[in-house]
Amino acid sequence: MEYKYNLGIVGAGPAGYTAALHAAKKGLSVVMFEKDCIGGICLNRGCIPTKSILHCAEFYKELKCAQSLGIVIPDFTYDFAKVVERKNQIVQKLRKSLELAVKNSKITMIKAKADVINTNTISTTDDCYRCDKIIIASGSQSVALPGIEFDHKRILNSDDVLDLQYLPESIAIIGSGAIGIEWARIFSAFDVDVTVIEMAENLLPVADIEVSKRIERIFKANGIKFYKSTKVEDIQCNEKCLLRYSSGNVTEVDKVLVAIGRKPVPYRKIDGVTYLGDICGEIQLAHYAIKQAIAEIDGIHFDKSLVPSVVYGNPEIAWIGKREQDLEKGSYKKSMLLISALGKSQCDNAVDGFIKILSQDGIIVGAHIVSKEASSLIQQVSIAMQNNVTVEKLKEVCFAHPTYSEGIFESLFNLE
Ligand SMILES: Cc1cc2nc3c(=O)[nH]c(=O)nc-3n(C[C@H](O)[C@H](O)[C@H](O)COP(=O)(O)OP(=O)(O)OC[C@H]3O[C@@H](n4cnc5c(N)ncnc54)[C@H](O)[C@@H]3O)c2cc1C
Numbered sequence: 001m002e003y004k005y006n007l008g009i010v011g012a013g014p015a016g017y018t019a020a021l022h023a024a025k026k027g028l029s030v031v032m033f034e035k036d037c038i039g040g041i042c043l044n045r046g047c048i049p050t051k052s053i054l055h056c057a058e059f060y061k062e063l064k065c066a067q068s069l070g071i072v073i074p075d076f077t078y079d080f081a082k083v084v085e086r087k088n089q090i091v092q093k094l095r096k097s098l099e100l101a102v103k104n105s106k107i108t109m110i111k112a113k114a115d116v117i118n119t120n121t122i123s124t125t126d127d128c129y130r131c132d133k134i135i136i137a138s139g140s141q142s143v144a145l146p147g148i149e150f151d152h153k154r155i156l157n158s159d160d161v162l163d164l165q166y167l168p169e170s171i172a173i174i175g176s177g178a179i180g181i182e183w184a185r186i187f188s189a190f191d192v193d194v195t196v197i198e199m200a201e202n203l204l205p206v207a208d209i210e211v212s213k214r215i216e217r218i219f220k221a222n223g224i225k226f227y228k229s230t231k232v233e234d235i236q237c238n239e240k241c242l243l244r245y246s247s248g249n250v251t252e253v254d255k256v257l258v259a260i261g262r263k264p265v266p267y268r269k270i271d272g273v274t275y276l277g278d279i280c281g282e283i284q285l286a287h288y289a290i291k292q293a294i295a296e297i298d299g300i301h302f303d304k305s306l307v308p309s310v311v312y313g314n315p316e317i318a319w320i321g322k323r324e325q326d327l328e329k330g331s332y333k334k335s336m337l338l339i340s341a342l343g344k345s346q347c348d349n350a351v352d353g354f355i356k357i358l359s360q361d362g363i364i365v366g367a368h369i370v371s372k373e374a375s376s377l378i379q380q381v382s383i384a385m386q387n388n389v390t391v392e393k394l395k396e397v398c399f400a401h402p403t404y405s406e407g408i409f410e411s412l413f414n415l416e
Pocket of ligand 1: 010011012013014015016033034035036037038039040041042043045046047048050112113114115137138139140158179265276277278279283284285286287288289
């Protein structure tokens with residue numbers, strides 16, 4: 001059969017479903033293809049499931065400090081299979097509401113692998129779809145270490161690790177990007193012996209140098225071992241996995257999580273077709289994919305240099321704009337406020353972290369936050385930066401007390 005639509009979309013992740021929903025709102029007829037589950041990596045194997053497990057891990061970790069808060073819990077433990085079950089229920093619930101939103105928007109959802117034949121044609125095994133416009137939003141996949149394949153039992157990628165039914169006693173995590181850091185925090189909170197191996201000079205190498213240094217401090221305080229400037233050369237798995245490093249050192253662990261990055265799924269570049277989200281191989285974040293889709297359909301443009309990054313866990317890590325190491329010495333002002341100075345942080349027993357603001361010519365050019373609620377705090381700075389609000393104008397804003405936001409307010413007065 002041959003069908004006709006205004007818009008055909010391959011992939012129903014954040015880029016695909018956002019484009020579909022916004023196009024349908026404009027009255028376009030839309031067909032969207034998904035070979036796996038609606039919601040893409042973000043909902044099914046990325047942002048949502050990891051944050052769901054992370055929440056349980058951090059809650060368990062907080063319980064360990066209950067006594068210091070005057071709460072007495074004589075005996076407690078965790079049931080990891082239930083943690084995973086809860087994660088699955090959250091994903092299912094969100095998937096259902098997304099399915100409903102797509103259905104209510106009269107978007108035709110085809111559960112099949114789709115091939116884009118040319119600028120206006122998409123085909124599945126059974127049918128052919130003629131579309132005025134086509135978007136490919138087919139996402140990305142985990143990268144394996146050169147010469148070391150995932151066996152999905154001991155050498156795991158970020159998909160495999162989501163469905164562990166019990167926790168290993170020890171794990172090596174290769175790569176300290178957001179995925180590596182978040183899983184190190186999850187495993188460590190559940191008392192797994194964690195070793196992180198990073199090839200670059202610092203952990204979370206994409207971050208501001210002081211953020212990286214603070215993560216190292218936090219890892220040390222939590223007993224998370226890490227090696228920097230170290231490459232994994234070989235992994236031999238029998239009863240246990242033996243990792244050999246470029247430094248000559250070795251580590252023996254039960255499991256290995258390889259989190260060294262993601263690459264676009266294989267695709268053929270077709271002129272006249274639009275590519276959105278992770279497939280572009282640019283910024284691989286769900287909110288970037290969403291903004292790209294809205295820019296494409298509604299023409300609401302955004303500044304790609306102002307995409308916030310967040311690494312979850314306790315404390316959260318978030319940043320936007322320029323890093324200090326990228327600025328010329330003497331060309332900027334800086335403020336560094338310790339979170340422990342804030343009344344709210346003392347009340348919450350969440351004193352670890354800082355708010356670092358960088359400004360040039362009276363305008364904020366970068367913010368780097370390690371703090372509880374950093375994921376929300378960064379948005380305040382992002383709105384100011386997006387609108388070129390000057391530091392002097394921001395000082396006029398009234399910030400509520402006691403909050404973490406006050407830290408941003410106070411930082412404005414300490415820029416030097
Ligand atoms: C462990 C992990 C944690 C993450 N955490 C965060 C986070 O906290 N915050 C954040 O912003 N980002 C996070 N990300 C990244 C985020 O998930 C991605 O940036 C986002 O999902 C990209 O959206 P997308 O629509 O481009 O692609 P995807 O979400 O990958 O969706 C692409 C979809 O296309 C489908 N598809 C592919 N080929 C075809 C075909 N031929 N026919 C039909 N369907 C097809 C796939 O099955 C998939 O469902 C995380 C990623 C991972 C792996």
